[in-house]
Amino acid sequence: MASSLVSRSLYRKCLQQSRCVIQGRHLRTCVNRKWARPSLERALWNSKWFHSSTVVFGDIEQFNLSDIGEGIREVHIKEWFVNVGDHVNQFDSICEVQSDKASVTITSRYDGYIRRLYYDVDDVALVGKPLVDIELSSGSASSSSESVDSDSTSSSDDEYGVGQKMKSQAVLATPAVRRLAMENKIDLRNVPATGKDGRVLKEDILSFIKDQETPKAPSPADKAAPAAPSAVQKTPPQKPSPLPMPAKREATIPVGKDHTEVIKGIRKAMVKTMTEAAHIPTFGYNDEIDMTRLVELRRDIKGVTESAGVRFSYMPIIVKAVSLALTEFPILNSIVDANCENITYKAAHNIGIAMDTPEGLVVPSVKNVQTLSIYDIAVELNRMQTLGAAGKLTNAELTGGTFSLSNIGVIGGTYARPVILPPEVAIGALGKLQRLPRFDDKGNVVSKEIMCVSWSADHRIIEGATMARFSNLWKSYLENPGLMLLYMR
Amino acid sequence: MKHTRKMIPLYTRLCFRRILTTKESFLLCNQRYSQSLKSNPSHQVLVSTTDDIYTNLALEEWLYEKENLTDKSILFMWQNKPSVVIGRHQNPWLECNVPRLRDCGIDLARRISGGGCVYHDLGNLNCSFLKAKPLYNRRQNLDLVVRAITSHWDVDLQVNVREDIVLEGLYKVSGTASKLGKHNTFHHFTLLHDVNVENLEMALESPMKMGVQSKATESTRSRIKNLSECDFTIDFMSLVDVIGHQFYKEAGVQGEIEWINPKDESIFPGVSEFRKLAEGWEWKFGKTPKFSTNRTFTSDKLGTELSLICNFEKGRIHKAEIVCDCSTTTVKDYTDTLQRELLGQRLCREDLNQVLKVHDLSHLVRHEQLVIEWINQCCVQALCTGV
Numbered sequence: 001m002a003s004s005l006v007s008r009s010l011y012r013k014c015l016q017q018s019r020c021v022i023q024g025r026h027l028r029t030c031v032n033r034k035w036a037r038p039s040l041e042r043a044l045w046n047s048k049w050f051h052s053s054t055v056v057f058g059d060i061e062q063f064n065l066s067d068i069g070e071g072i073r074e075v076h077i078k079e080w081f082v083n084v085g086d087h088v089n090q091f092d093s094i095c096e097v098q099s100d101k102a103s104v105t106i107t108s109r110y111d112g113y114i115r116r117l118y119y120d121v122d123d124v125a126l127v128g129k130p131l132v133d134i135e136l137s138s139g140s141a142s143s144s145s146e147s148v149d150s151d152s153t154s155s156s157d158d159e160y161g162v163g164q165k166m167k168s169q170a171v172l173a174t175p176a177v178r179r180l181a182m183e184n185k186i187d188l189r190n191v192p193a194t195g196k197d198g199r200v201l202k203e204d205i206l207s208f209i210k211d212q213e214t215p216k217a218p219s220p221a222d223k224a225a226p227a228a229p230s231a232v233q234k235t236p237p238q239k240p241s242p243l244p245m246p247a248k249r250e251a252t253i254p255v256g257k258d259h260t261e262v263i264k265g266i267r268k269a270m271v272k273t274m275t276e277a278a279h280i281p282t283f284g285y286n287d288e289i290d291m292t293r294l295v296e297l298r299r300d301i302k303g304v305t306e307s308a309g310v311r312f313s314y315m316p317i318i319v320k321a322v323s324l325a326l327t328e329f330p331i332l333n334s335i336v337d338a339n340c341e342n343i344t345y346k347a348a349h350n351i352g353i354a355m356d357t358p359e360g361l362v363v364p365s366v367k368n369v370q371t372l373s374i375y376d377i378a379v380e381l382n383r384m385q386t387l388g389a390a391g392k393l394t395n396a397e398l399t400g401g402t403f404s405l406s407n408i409g410v411i412g413g414t415y416a417r418p419v420i421l422p423p424e425v426a427i428g429a430l431g432k433l434q435r436l437p438r439f440d441d442k443g444n445v446v447s448k449e450i451m452c453v454s455w456s457a458d459h460r461i462i463e464g465a466t467m468a469r470f471s472n473l474w475k476s477y478l479e480n481p482g483l484m485l486l487y488m489r
Numbered sequence: 490m491k492h493t494r495k496m497i498p499l500y501t502r503l504c505f506r507r508i509l510t511t512k513e514s515f516l517l518c519n520q521r522y523s524q525s526l527k528s529n530p531s532h533q534v535l536v537s538t539t540d541d542i543y544t545n546l547a548l549e550e551w552l553y554e555k556e557n558l559t560d561k562s563i564l565f566m567w568q569n570k571p572s573v574v575i576g577r578h579q580n581p582w583l584e585c586n587v588p589r590l591r592d593c594g595i596d597l598a599r600r601i602s603g604g605g606c607v608y609h610d611l612g613n614l615n616c617s618f619l620k621a622k623p624l625y626n627r628r629q630n631l632d633l634v635v636r637a638i639t640s641h642w643d644v645d646l647q648v649n650v651r652e653d654i655v656l657e658g659l660y661k662v663s664g665t666a667s668k669l670g671k672h673n674t675f676h677h678f679t680l681l682h683d684v685n686v687e688n689l690e691m692a693l694e695s696p697m698k699m700g701v702q703s704k705a706t707e708s709t710r711s712r713i714k715n716l717s718e719c720d721f722t723i724d725f726m727s728l729v730d731v732i733g734h735q736f737y738k739e740a741g742v743q744g745e746i747e748w749i750n751p752k753d754e755s756i757f758p759g760v761s762e763f764r765k766l767a768e769g770w771e772w773k774f775g776k777t778p779k780f781s782t783n784r785t786f787t788s789d790k791l792g793t794e795l796s797l798i799c800n801f802e803k804g805r806i807h808k809a810e811i812v813c814d815c816s817t818t819t820v821k822d823y824t825d826t827l828q829r830e831l832l833g834q835r836l837c838r839e840d841l842n843q844v845l846k847v848h849d850l851s852h853l854v855r856h857e858q859l860v861i862e863w864i865n866q867c868c869v870q871a872l873c874t875g876v
Contacts, residue, residue, distance in 0.1 A: 068669065078578045078603075078778070091671060096577075098706065102627075103577050103603035104669040121778070122704045264647045265658015357660065359649075391713050394590075 007040055020392040053427065065097075065131040068104055074087040074126050075099040077119045082132075084113050097125060112136040154273060180205050205307060266360035276422045279461045284413050285467045291433060291449040292480050297481050306376060314451075315353065315407060316378040316482075318430065323349040323369040324487055326403065329470040332403045336421040340460050352401030352421070353381065354408075357388045364393050365401035368489070410435065414452040425458040426467070531560060532740040534733040539551050542598045542609065545569060547763035550601055550752035551673065552619050558673050561632035563619040564736045566729050567751075571610040571685075572596035574602050576666060580705035580777050582697045582836070582873060591838070594693060599773050602677065604666030605708030608692050610685030611713065613767045614728050618676045625674040627652055627667060636726070637735035639876070652681070653711070660714035664846075682716040682723050690780070691714070697873040703780030768839065774792045774804035783830050786867040791815075791860055797832075797871050811868070815860050819853055823861050836872065845869055847867070 060223035068075065075097040082094055097104050116133035119125050171188040173181070177200055182438045184205070192209045194201045245339045263271060283468050291314070298314060305312040326333045326349050352365035364384045366377060387393045406418050409432035416429040436446045453475075457467050477484045537545050546566040552563060573585045573596055581587055581597060584606035607646050608613070618630045632649045639646055646658045654663035665678040693710075698821045716723045733746040754761060766772050779802050786795045800808040809831040811824045827844065834840040845868055850858040 098603040100577055100603075102667040102669060103601065105671070107671045214819060262647075265649075265655065268658065390710060392710065394712075 011249060012153060022381055026324075047262050060133050060135050061110055061112070063094075063109060063132050063134050065106065065125050065127050065129060066096075067127055068099060070101070072099045072127060075104070075126050077121055077123050078103070080117060080121065082114050083115075084114055084117060087137075088112065088114060088134065105130065108134065110134050110136055128456070157473055159257075170202055171198060174384050177202050177205060184209055202488040266362065270361060273421060274419060280420055280422065280437075282420060282456045283459045283462075285455045285457070285464065285469075285471060287455075287471050287475060289451045289453060290438070290477050291463065294478055295433075295449045295482055296373065305375065310375070310378050311382055312378050313381075314433070315381055315405075316374045317481070318478065319351050319353070319369055319377050319381075319405065320374050320488075321474050321484060322351060322403065322405065322409045324477055324484060325470050325474040326475055327370065327489075329466060331466060331468055332426045334425055334461070335402060336425060336458070336461060346402040348402065350400050350402045352404040352424075353384070354404065354406035355385065355388045356395075356411075357391060361389050362388060362393060362398060363401060364388065364397040365399075367400065391471055403427070405430065409451065416454045418454060418456050420456055420458060425461050427456050429454045429456075457475070508587050511674065516771075532562050532563045532564075532737060532744055533747065534536075534736055534744060535566070536729055536733070536751050537565070538748050539751055540568055540570045540611065542572040542574065542596050543764050543767045544571040544751045546574075546598055546767050547696050547760050548757060549617050549619075549677070549766075550763045551757050551760045553668065553670065553673050553675050554763075555757075556619070556673070558619060558621040561626065562620075562621075562740070563617075564733065565619060566732070567615050568611050568613060568725055569615070570596075570610040570739070571608075571688065571692075572598060572824055573606065575606045576596050576706055577601055577668075577776070578603060578633055578706045578778055579606060580703050581774060582777075582778055583695050583701060583703060583705065584693065585693050586695055588696075588838070590692060593692075595688075597773055598767060599741040599776060600666070600677075602666040602668040602675070603706060604662060606673065606693060607664050608684065608690065609870050610684055611715075611725070612681065612685065613686060614680040614682060614693075614725055616678055616680065616732060620674060620676075622669065622672055622674050625667070625669065626677065627665060627676045627849065630676050631663075631665065631678065633735060633739055634678075634732055636804070637732045638716070638723075640735075641727075642716075642720045642723060644716065644723075644807075646709075654678070656714050656716065656719065659712060661711035662714065662716055664669070665724075665776040680716070680728065681713055682725065682728060682825055684715060685827065686715075697782070697871075700783045700785075701872075702781060703778065705778045706778065718793050726821050729816065750795065770804075770835065776799070777804050779807075782787070782871060784867075784871045786863075786870075788863055790816070793860055793863075795864055795867050801836060804836055806836065808832070811864070812815050813860070813864060815855055815857075817860075818861050819857050820864070824864065827864075841869075841872060 016088060037196070048125070065075070073134070076099070078098050079094060079096045080094070081096070082088055082092075088094065089111050090109060091107050094106050096109050097106060112369040114132055116136050118130050118132065125131060172195070173188055178188070180202060181191070181200075186205060186208060188200050191200050193205050194204055195201045254339045294314060294317060298312065298317070302312050330345050334343050335350055336343050339459070348367065349369040349416040350367045350370050352364040355364050366372070366380050366384070368378060372380070384393065384397060401421070402424060404418075404421055404424060404427040406427065406429045408416055410489045412432055414431040416431065418427045418429040420427050431454070433449055433451045435447050436450045437445050453471070455467055455471055492760070497735055524592070537548065538859065539545065549565060552565060556563070571593075573590060575581050575584050575597070577600065579600070581601070581604060585597065587597065605611075616634065630650065631652060631654060635646045635648055635654060638644060644679055646654055646662070649655050652665050653661045656662045663678045664683045665676065667676040668674065735844050737744040749756065751757065751760060779800070781798065781800045786797070786799045787793075795811045797809040799806055809828050811828050813820055830844045845865055848861075853861070
């Protein structure tokens with residue numbers, strides 16, 4: 001196979017020190033590339049008498065992380081079974097990776113020595129990118145890069161695998177022989193050489209071609225197969241095949257095609273609620289709130305609450321303001337029965353906050369807001385957000401609401417048209433907080449923090465005037481937080 | 490009981506034309522598994538007759554490693570007595586209450602597939618689909634099970650984006666994990682039909698959460714509900730029957746559900762080796778990825794503060810740093826000795842008992858005695874092994 005013109009020990013030393021080994025007919029020397037004078041190096045490189053390579057005995061093959069399937073593009077490296085310098089055989093385990101519940105053992109495709117590990121444990125490895133570098137042992141075939149190859153059950157005796165690369169330079173052969181090999185798409189390394197110094201002759205190529213045309217006998221079971229011996233049919237005489245196509249994966253939801261599925265679960269519940277809500281004659285009332293003083297207030301308070309590990313947004317204050325306003329307008333905190341024949345004025349202010357969770361839209365409610373302080377509300381909202389994100393909200397939290405709020409402004413938007421959740425009678429949607437120019441009392445243009453609110457109410461029960469007055473009261477609390485202090489119970 | 494009814498082996502219909510004697514039928518029952526390999530090569534449903542978690546996991550691993558699945562698919566089902574199973578790259582101390590499990594006699598096992606931590610008891614059915622790599626498809630398996638159950642009972646089951654089976658859109662009834670090798674793969678999942686929820690919550694509540702840094706896979710907790718709450722006729726036997734037959738039906742083959750003894754070396758040679766490994770401390774705890782804990786304890790009564798930093802590798806204490814701000818030399822000596830002795834100890838009750846035992850402190854000043862006892866207690870609390 002590849003003939004060596006420097007000794008093995010010298011080669012190893014060079015490799016470890018990342019030196020370039022230059023071989024040639026007349027010069028056997030080891031030049032440290034780092035220190036080589038530029039002119040000498042150029043001369044050496046350009047000279048047709050020499051060729052240099054960092055590998056003498058075998059090629060270094062970059063082993064890419066093969067496709068695991070299911071559209072997975074990256075995995076975590078969990079354990080390495082090899083170190084740099086270890087020898088691996090084909091089908092030995094190299095490492096274990098994990099991707100979202102699937103634990104995959106990656107096995108080597110070649111015989112050789114590990115030269116480089118591209119990742120450490122717990123790193124994220126990308127599919128299709130290099131995983132390890134393997135220096136091929138002499139005679140080890142290098143096959144083309146990743147894909148599910150169906151004839152991977154070829155036995156270990158068969159060193160001439162499918163899809164070989166054509167790197168004939170390491171083998172000694174005359175140009176005529178090389179041309180013949182190239183015309184017939186044969187890798188010179190696979191041809192048994194009978195010439196002097198391991199030279200491949202024309203007769204060798206011709207007899208190799210003749211051998212390829214006759215079918216070979218079935219080979220014994222390969223060592224990677226399970227212990228129970230199974231007769232593996234040897235693949236027919238191989239011709240170098242083109243790059244196999246990656247296996248087609250069945251996507252759960254095909255891109256670009258129609259897809260129908262039954263509506264179930266939370267979405268089904270939402271269908272039911274919204275269909276009921278469609279029977280409610282709703283009116284809308286919108287306004288904008290000057291939140292400038294509230295922004296300042298929150299800036300002061302935020303530090304205190306966050307040191308206690310509680311995230312403080314504007315919601316706790318808004319919710320408390322709603323509760324204070326509901327005290328003056330208890331009709332907005334009522335529920336009606338399906339036929340709108342009876343109205344129940346609820347004593348407890350159970351304010352529901354619409355949440356977008358991985359499972360869908362849920363509206364858990366903070367119970368008895370009228371008895372809670374703003375800090376208590378903040379703690380409760382934090383808790384419900386954590387539970388909602390984890391999908392762990394209980395029935396008690398999801399039912400019993402008397403008034404709802406939707407903070408759609410967190411995602412975006414100004415005015416909205418929220419849909420009432422029966423049996424409640426009103427709902428509010430808060431837009432995003434924006435800095436906008438407004439006129440102050442003196443007629444000057446100043447920048448103010450403005451938030452839009454959109455109320456929807458059941459017109460069978462609530463009059464427009466009631467809603468407007470409620471909104472004005474609530475707005476006054478938010479624009480003058482001191483007023484909240486005055487009326488807080 | 491359904492499982493004792495005589496199931497006529499498939500091959501008898503194919504091969505034998507006379508009525509078997511009692512002795513012959515007894516012998517044939519024992520050989521049923523190996524015979525059926527030839528008679529029904531493409532699909533098999535196996536159900537374990539034992540409820541020992543280590544034996545069942547060992548058989549699953551045996552089938553994955555040793556069985557030739559090039560033209561065969563196996564559905565293996567089993568149930569276990571109360572036990573907790575963690576994923577291949579998880580940290581048992583963070584996932585469950587290790588000392589409590591020991592006290593209650595609940596087994597702890599580590600499986601070879603990835604994923605999160607699950608609690609098993611007899612109200613939990615495990616299904617494992619073993620197939621060759623080209624046929625690996627988790628979604629298909631879960632859809633098969635959902636179709637099987639919804640066609641027999643009126644339950645609202647569906648498979649969500651995380652590939653969990655959810656009941657009524659909210660409650661998780663199944664957790665899935667899989668393992669892919671060179672040729673063989675398996676995808677297994679649990680199915681909660683009648684699990685004891687209080688025991689589950691107790692077992693999966695870890696006391697060692699504070700101050701821990703770990704890169705091990707973490708479990709995602711979800712709300713659960715038992716299938717039997719929707720329909721009380723859903724139990725282990727009926728589920729095995731329904732899912733097994735659906736498996737055969739969708740494969741388009743005729744077949745019987747085989748009850749096998751996973752400990753039988755004649756059918757599964759070498760399975761006891763797998764079982765021995767599965768039970769060992771090295772596999773269960775030694776395979777934990779590196780993690781560290783950083784705790785600070787303060788005692789107002791004694792006016793001291795203790796800082797405890799431990800690095801754990803392979804389930805052993807790799808590095809320990811115990812620093813107490815009490816300036817007395819005896820206490821400093823004690824913490825230094827403790828630091829030295831803890832190095833290399835396994836994080837298990839037996840090993841730590843020897844190190845953290847109460848010494849004779851009568852020769853010391855009262856305050857120092859209290860401090861040393863307090864340091865001992867803090868270490869026990871931080872290491873959470875229930876010493």
